[in-house]
Amino acid sequence: MTDTELLVRLRNGDETAFRELVTQFRDNVFNTTLGLIQNNMDAEDIAQEVFIQVYHSINQFKGDATLATWIYRITVNKSLDHLRSKKRKKRFGFITNLFGENNEPKFETGDFNHPGVQAERKEEAALLFRCIDLLPANQKTAFILNKVEDLGYREIAAILNTTEAAVDALLQRAKQNLRKRINDISDFF
Secondary structure, X not given: OOHHHHHHHHHOOOHHHHHHHXXXXXXXXXXXXXXXXXXXXXXXXXXXXXXXXXXXXXXXXXXXXXXXXXHHHHHHHHHHHHHHHHHHHHHOOOOOOOEOHHHOEOOOOOOOOOOOOOHHHHHHHHHHHHXXXXXXXXXXXXXXXXXXXXXXXXXXXXXXXXXXXXXXXXXXXXXHHHHHHHHHHHHHO
């Protein structure tokens, strides 16, 4: 079924079309959210919120982008909103101690697992995703969409509502920042 046919059926309230849309996009939505949020439970919740918003606002979709781009845009916005909310809450919480017993530095890679990472590379991937998480939101988003979701510059520019040149600049800065953070960590050990 084409995007146009799917849209017509969705706008007519066809539940089968909605199930098809969810089936078609659920992995992309979840993986993008997981890459940005880095928490399985939160990513599942946000993915559900994305599809609820798609269902409720399908009549507002103007068609100036592809359906996939529109869904990615909603996914990125919901994910970034979640991160901003989490950051606000964290400001009022307690700051955790960076050092463990005997005053040894504590650096945990956590139990974050992205479904696209091979089993033997999980620890390295967890460390990389920790570093990605420290990037500014726009760099992090562009990097996840390009390297994890394998989207091209044109698609990312449409999702982020910017130019391809700006996407290129974001990705270059993200790579530089990641190299610096990874070098800092390897120098630490």
